[in-house]
Amino acid sequence: MRLFLKLAWRNIFRNKRRTFIAGTAIGIGLASLIYVDAIVLGMEENMIHSATASFMGEGQIHRDGFRRTFELESSINNSAAVLADLATEPVVGHFTPRVMSYAMISSPANVSGVSMVGIDPTTEKELSQIDEAIIEGTYFASDDDHDIVIGDGLADLMEVTLGDRIVLTISQAHGGDLGQEMFRISGIFHFSIDGMDKAMAFIRLEKAQQMLNMPGEVHQIAIKFNHADIGRDEQAPFWERYSTDNNEAVGWTTLMPQMKAALDFSQFSTLIIGLILFAVVSLGIMNTLFMSLYERMFEFGVMRAVGTRPFAMGRLIVFEAGALAAVSCVLGVILGFALSYLFTRIGIDYTGIEYAGVTFRELLYPVMQLRQYILYPVIVFLLTMIVGLYPAWYAARMNAAEAMRRSF
Amino acid sequence: MISDNGQKVIVAEGITKEYSDNGMPVMALCGIDLTIQVGEFTAIVGPSGSGKTTFLNIVSGLDTVTSGSVWLDGKLLSEMSSRELSDYRRDKIGFIFQAYNLIPVLTVQENIEYIMLLQGVERKQRFQRVKEVLTQLGLDGMAERLPSRLSGGQQQRVAVARAIVSQPTLVLADEPTANLDSKTALDLIDMMRRLNEENGTTFVFSTHDGRIMERARRLVVLKDGRIDRDEARA
Numbered sequence: 001m002r003l004f005l006k007l008a009w010r011n012i013f014r015n016k017r018r019t020f021i022a023g024t025a026i027g028i029g030l031a032s033l034i035y036v037d038a039i040v041l042g043m044e045e046n047m048i049h050s051a052t053a054s055f056m057g058e059g060q061i062h063r064d065g066f067r068r069t070f071e072l073e074s075s076i077n078n079s080a081a082v083l084a085d086l087a088t089e090p091v092v093g094h095f096t097p098r099v100m101s102y103a104m105i106s107s108p109a110n111v112s113g114v115s116m117v118g119i120d121p122t123t124e125k126e127l128s129q130i131d132e133a134i135i136e137g138t139y140f141a142s143d144d145d146h147d148i149v150i151g152d153g154l155a156d157l158m159e160v161t162l163g164d165r166i167v168l169t170i171s172q173a174h175g176g177d178l179g180q181e182m183f184r185i186s187g188i189f190h191f192s193i194d195g196m197d198k199a200m201a202f203i204r205l206e207k208a209q210q211m212l213n214m215p216g217e218v219h220q221i222a223i224k225f226n227h228a229d230i231g232r233d234e235q236a237p238f239w240e241r242y243s244t245d246n247n248e249a250v251g252w253t254t255l256m257p258q259m260k261a262a263l264d265f266s267q268f269s270t271l272i273i274g275l276i277l278f279a280v281v282s283l284g285i286m287n288t289l290f291m292s293l294y295e296r297m298f299e300f301g302v303m304r305a306v307g308t309r310p311f312a313m314g315r316l317i318v319f320e321a322g323a324l325a326a327v328s329c330v331l332g333v334i335l336g337f338a339l340s341y342l343f344t345r346i347g348i349d350y351t352g353i354e355y356a357g358v359t360f361r362e363l364l365y366p367v368m369q370l371r372q373y374i375l376y377p378v379i380v381f382l383l384t385m386i387v388g389l390y391p392a393w394y395a396a397r398m399n400a401a402e403a404m405r406r407s408f
Numbered sequence: 409m410i411s412d413n414g415q416k417v418i419v420a421e422g423i424t425k426e427y428s429d430n431g432m433p434v435m436a437l438c439g440i441d442l443t444i445q446v447g448e449f450t451a452i453v454g455p456s457g458s459g460k461t462t463f464l465n466i467v468s469g470l471d472t473v474t475s476g477s478v479w480l481d482g483k484l485l486s487e488m489s490s491r492e493l494s495d496y497r498r499d500k501i502g503f504i505f506q507a508y509n510l511i512p513v514l515t516v517q518e519n520i521e522y523i524m525l526l527q528g529v530e531r532k533q534r535f536q537r538v539k540e541v542l543t544q545l546g547l548d549g550m551a552e553r554l555p556s557r558l559s560g561g562q563q564q565r566v567a568v569a570r571a572i573v574s575q576p577t578l579v580l581a582d583e584p585t586a587n588l589d590s591k592t593a594l595d596l597i598d599m600m601r602r603l604n605e606e607n608g609t610t611f612v613f614s615t616h617d618g619r620i621m622e623r624a625r626r627l628v629v630l631k632d633g634r635i636d637r638d639e640a641r642a
Binding site for chain 2: 307
């Protein structure tokens, strides 16, 4: 065994240029896979963060059917008890109640339909990024319950600026009477998400409940977990525990199925890219091994002649494939690490680009995981050895006399 | 003809070998009957294409016969599997080819002990035996050299060392002097003959060099795949 390992190791350096080229090809393939995986993970993280941290949260609780009908009367059953339970829930990091309604917003210059959301500024701050997205004014800094925070797109549409007054008109719950209140614009935000910047207005929760004639009721509780994985885990017991009393608790994978599909597709894409890369690399390896084998036909003939068994001949080729793979993996890991590390420092700017209903709001940073530097090299190593089986089989079946005759 | 006294190493009976050359059948050997006894120093001679290499390949089990039978040390080659043949060659036959005998990435020491490594001989015993052979063949001080740093004659001497190191029953040499200058060629043959005389190792080698033939104690002349002459020499 040691003899053939030594032979294999030395053999791959007989033609250094060829080994370098083949090793570089395999190494680049491995580095590409490591980098693509890091980018995909980074993109996933960025998308999930952009989608959940902006406003949605990692999970939400509603009354059954509210997400479909958006009916004012469909408030969460026993919301006070649910909120109290959430306060003692160990997996929950933060949560915030909201009421939501369609409303008409009017200024002296214009009128438009918006989604009016009543929020608790204190708890909302822990969950969403409205406060961070403020570009003018403040985020409910005063105690005035007639403060309203709107998006810059809506402000442009209504031709209003900070401090201007606008009127919200809503249809009340439990009767459908019209309610109308005047608000003063205390803050203007910019999320780079059209749906929010042009069509959302935030007021205080109590004010919204009062306007909508639903004191103490809430339509939505947004949740942020201590571990982000729970939001993605559709089987987590949390969802079942809070899907009672005609309420439903769902994670972001249910709230944004298009994003989940996009992420699943990303993983599938990584797999396809990996397969294509390895298919190309495999052919390269096989070509290299066969070239090396054809060059040494006489030598192989001599080795067979002096008593090397067919299996040992094949094993030598597999070891050579392994030695080539080892060199290539070291190269690939170094390249992949350098590339991924570089972009974890400088980031990739996709901000403002929308994909699968999510707008990237932050620089995309590749996510480096130990798995990429262990699992992928191991796969490449094993694959290279497997690819080496065909030339190995050829070498094992070689007729020594024929091999030596063909060499002259 | 050679007497039938003593132990037979090779017994070839009516062996024929037919090749296909671009679809045309070519008879390389046509009914060869030959017996080699233990301790012989035999030269298979003849012009190019006379069947010398084919004969050596067949008697070593590297190639198969079209018809006829070959017994090596009493064993019928056609009844042995590929693996058995490999093991048999490893244990019973030493090989010397006309060139590129050695594994380029292994040192002289490693090349010589290669067969013993295949046999699983212990390190201490291997080193001792390699040392003995190196001294016997005048290769002292070259153990750590790679073949590329040896002359053609030195490489062939290392090949002889590898062939005899495991003390095989038979050494087959296919034109071992073909790539050597006259003096080195004669030195090599003399060295092989000395090993034959001192150790009793059976040597069968092919050549078409007249001066080399002079050193053989038995001359088997092949012509067009047939034995043209088989004579004992002094």
